[in-house]
Amino acid sequence: MTAQHSKYALELRGITKRFGRVLANDHIDLQIKAGDVHGIIGENGAGKSTLMSIIYGFYEADSGEMLIQGQPMSIRNSQQAIAAGIGMVHQHFMLVDNFTALENIMLGAEGGARLKQSAEQARASLNELAKTYGLEVPLDTPVDQLSLGVQQRIEILKALYRKARILILDEPTGVLTPQEADDLFRILATLKADGVTILLITHKLREIMAITDCVSVMRHGKMVAHRVTAQTSMPELAELMVGRKVRQHVERKAQPAGAALLEVTNLSVTDASGVRRVKNVSFTIGAGEIVGLAGVSGNGQSELLQALSGIIRFQAGEVRLGDTTITPKRSKNPAQLRRLGLAHVPEDRHRMGLVLPFQAYQSQILGYQREARYNATITLKDKVMADEYAQRAETFDIRPRDPHLQSSNFSGGNQQKIVLAREIFADPQVLLIGQPTRGVDIGAIEFIHQHIMDMRNAGKAILLVSVELEEIMTLSDRIIVMCDGMITGELSHDEANEKNLGLLMANAGAKEASA
Amino acid sequence: MSEWFTLLISTLDATLRVSTPLLFAGLAGLYSERAGVVDIGLEGKMLVGAFAAAAIAHLTGVVWLGLIAAIIVSVLFSLLHGFASITHRGNQVVSGVAINILASGLTMVLGLAWFHQGGSTPSLTNNERFTAIQLPFAESMQTVPYIGPLYSDMLSGHNILVYLAFALVPLTWWVFYRTRFGLRLRAVGENPKAVDTAGISVATLRYQAVIIAGVLCGFAGAYLSTAQNAQFIRDMTAGQGFMALAALIFANWRPWPVLFACLLFGFLDAVAVRLQGVSLPHIGTVPVQLIESLPYILTVILLAGFLGKSRPPKADGIPYVKER
Structure with a gap:
């Protein structure tokens, strides 16, 4: 790819987005190294999801610029984002419930006006992807009959099928059991090893500490800090997120249960x-x-x-x-x-x-x-x-x-x-x-x-x-x-x-x- | 051959004729609603289509020009609906009702102004209409017992639009389930956000669906005024657009069941006409209104959950709003 042009897979400069009177993103600057797992944390309403939607072309920024692999890009819709190699796994999965996994993955990337040939091609390349990254999913079952963990894999496959080199995951573990979350992290590690840049949006500090290389903190629509994960701690991140010291535990006194x-x-x-x-x-x-x-x-x-x-x-x-x-x-x-x-x-x-x-x-x-x-x-x-x-x-x-x-x-x-x-x-x-x-x-x-x-x-x-x-x-x-x-x-x-x-x-x- | 068999054949023959406009309109609704746009304006679009077809066929003397005019006018009404409900995210039911009212008023006013016949258009000669075509061998098959009348009297001898309507059913199925357009159409009626994030324009897809609905309503309207009848009469759709909507719901928004629902409703209509004033043994005179209301009663029973589960497209009737 064009990674040699720049060590950054993605760079944002002064991204600003306003919804009516609310300033959702206020001059956001962000640099993400190619091949990193980069975490973005912040409280609800800090503007993380809005920022990701801008990167994915779902919303258009009011001002600011975006560079992908060192090239300035203007991304106005999801189609352009996909073409630029960006994939996104949304917090609420973007799947059509009564479609099969295969249909969902093909949607928008069918390859031809008739479904039959394109379905065969898609099936072949999906089997390939599944083998490479350990992402096996049943391709012919309607997705509403599949567990949320499997649905998430379908979302990841959707991005990979479109040849995404930058993968954004928005609160990916919210609906998973701890074991499913571990599986997800293993898959992300394989993707990283393959050179995919990963952006992980979460409010769970533990996940940031566990799998990211770098982390950026957002608060009230602003980017307030960037840290190398190995050089920070959960209390520091919590404080940066909230803007003040946080006491994270509640007193509990021993007390036998009554009637x-x-x-x-x-x-x-x-x-x-x-x-x-x-x-x-x-x-x-x-x-x-x-x-x-x-x-x-x-x-x-x-x-x-x-x-x-x-x-x-x-x-x-x-x-x-x-x-x-x-x-x-x-x-x-x-x-x-x-x-x-x-x-x-x-x-x-x-x-x-x-x-x-x-x-x-x-x-x-x-x-x-x-x-x-x-x-x-x-x-x-x-x-x-x-x-x-x-x-x-x-x-x-x-x-x-x-x-x-x-x-x-x-x-x-x-x-x-x-x-x-x-x-x-x-x-x-x-x-x-x-x-x-x-x-x-x-x-x-x-x-x-x-x-x-x-x-x-x-x-x-x-x-x-x-x-x-x-x-x-x-x-x-x-x-x-x-x-x-x-x-x-x-x-x-x-x-x-x-x-x-x-x-x-x-x-x-x-x-x-x-x- | 028994008298009953002849009666049955002629009732079925009538069923095909009565079902045709329902089928055009039902398929129109199917395209629109599977894409997530509720189309309560089927009735109105049929009506303007019928008016345009009769007026142009009369003025030019060419029935095909009438058909084209019907399609154009009906598509314009569709675009109006699309503009209100897709571009401006208005309430789709309100927009549909507005279209029905507009159609009813406009056809009457223009009819009175242009033709001075109480809102009707002048009668069309047979050259200005779609007339019956005989299928091959219809003549020679006549004498074969049972199969002969079935072929010659029931299947043969309809106009081209009837055959077109029935041919559209497998075509629609193929489009829905075997093409890229169909996949996207079904997706946008279920989860437009998934379509949008896949890089496809929700608005474009929905406009395409709404335009197809307009074309089909144009056919339905032209059929009413230039095939089934020989002129436009005020409010001649008489609720058939709503009947088609009921058939669509009854069919759970699927192509083949739409065909069967339209045939069933058409059959009930044909029977109602046969039974008009007839006194049946043991029962007496059957109130025709009761039979005519059966399609609606059946639909209500279905919706109440007695005949299985109604499963409309999930995003049907919900405008797609991207910004929060």
Whole structure:
């Protein structure tokens, strides 16, 4: 290739991109050495994804220039990026669900107007690529029947099939088990050995330390630091990302679990299309205990959480909540469950936790709007609501404090605090929490974790569902793992580590036993 | 030969004739919706097509020019829909409804202004219409029992557009599943972002699909006014565009099932005409309206999930917005 012209595979000079009033990328300079694995870290909303979209031609920069292998290039659309040898694996895979892997890979690079010949050619060269890089995928299965790990390989193959020499991966491990992530890193190592330049976008410091050569840090749309990975540390990177020192751990005091507050027995959930999402799940949570529910997303955790909170019905089994027994015949809706002392912080706060166009003080009473203190004869008491909100905003450090700001105008972390404050102030006995820190910046994570821990110390029973293993391992007294709708194992706080959790998440034990 | 057999043959013969415009329009909707653009304006495009075909055929005396005019006008309406819903990402249903209203009003106003016949166009002579063509051996096959009438009376003796409509079904299947264009078309209706990141223009693809839909609606319209009938009459589409849409949904957005759905709906229509005023033994007079509403009832039952699962293209009706 033309690598001898420049030691940089990719160079950005003064890239700027504005969305309305928001300056997403502010004069970004970046140099990436050919053949390196280069990490880019930053919090959510720091502008990493926007920058990558500009490199891939998905957005056009307002100003600035880009050099590829030393040559100035203007890339206006993805087609030009592909032609320049850039490939991208998006965070949310760009696959057509009901197409086969082969069709997905061919799409846009078919080679001829009739599919038949091009399909044969594609199949041959894909088999070649699969052999070289250890990227075997079933080519003729619709991708929606394949695991996320395999779908990601298809995305990588898509880029390689188009002869990408610079590969961008946007948060690639978010949907993988730790073992699948290891596989991915092995594949990346093979690609690197072959001279491919890799750009890894992530917010996980551990990954940066594990596989990158260099790392650049973004904060609030600016590139704030460049480091050689071997000469930096996780605390330094964390501080650069957040802009201040971060205390990364939460105090946990030993505390035996009290009487069972939530008992789930043989619970099964079948969804609308007749698929069993949750299969015979049983567990208990005692007072003053956090039970973490781990698993690769999409293995029934969401359905379990929704069934327990009364959003969807369960078809078999029973749930004991304090003195009340809930069965499929005697189901309870979310309002009834709330009165029984169960609160729920939903996984998807935009869809279920908040009404985004509502003002903050209105979002803050959702689900509790019938309570006497908010209600006059016909109307709601705005003053009471606003005052109460002001008090909560103070306690939970919700910024900005303005009760009349639209919910959608808060950052992810502050939106989550609004939801969390609402549910914690209701003083429930049982608290169900889904993805408490998804899309939340590091500064707020620590705060949210502390509040969850305080609830535990106050003797509440807490179910924590999260795809972030670190979060589960930090907070939980016990960890149960789900795979394919079943509980595949349970570990105590002290037993759990990434390896044994990962094996349970992939249900490796059962697969070996059946093999 | 039994009287019932003759009756059956003539009903099936009518079925083919009635199904043809449904099939053109259903395939038009298929192209558009598989690319992710909901096309509720099939009705309107058929109507302007029908008007243009009859008007031009009358003025020039050449039916083929009428057909070309129908296609051009219908494609213009398609482009209007595309401009609103692809370029400007407007609501596709609203745009479609607007097209229907515009078509209904425009054909009436222009019809009144140009021809002074209460919104109709003057009657066309047989030279200005698509007329029946006899298939080879239709004459000599007549006497063969059963197969003869089936061939000579039912399959033979339709105009060229009928055969074209049915030939378009395998062609469409081939385009969808065996060509690059089809692959991209199906992809853009499912996940336009995947198409965009693969370096293909979403807008261009969708415009192509919408234009094909316009061409097919032009055929449907020309068929109504210059083949099935011999003039344009106000609002002569009479809901057939919506019937085609129902057939499309009933067929789960797939080419061959579209054919069967259109035949089924056409058959019900043909039966309804036969049963008009007829008193059946034990049952009495069947209300024709009931039979005519069967296609819609069937579609609603299907959508309610009683006849399997409806699976529309995932991005159907959703404008593609790239910037956040």
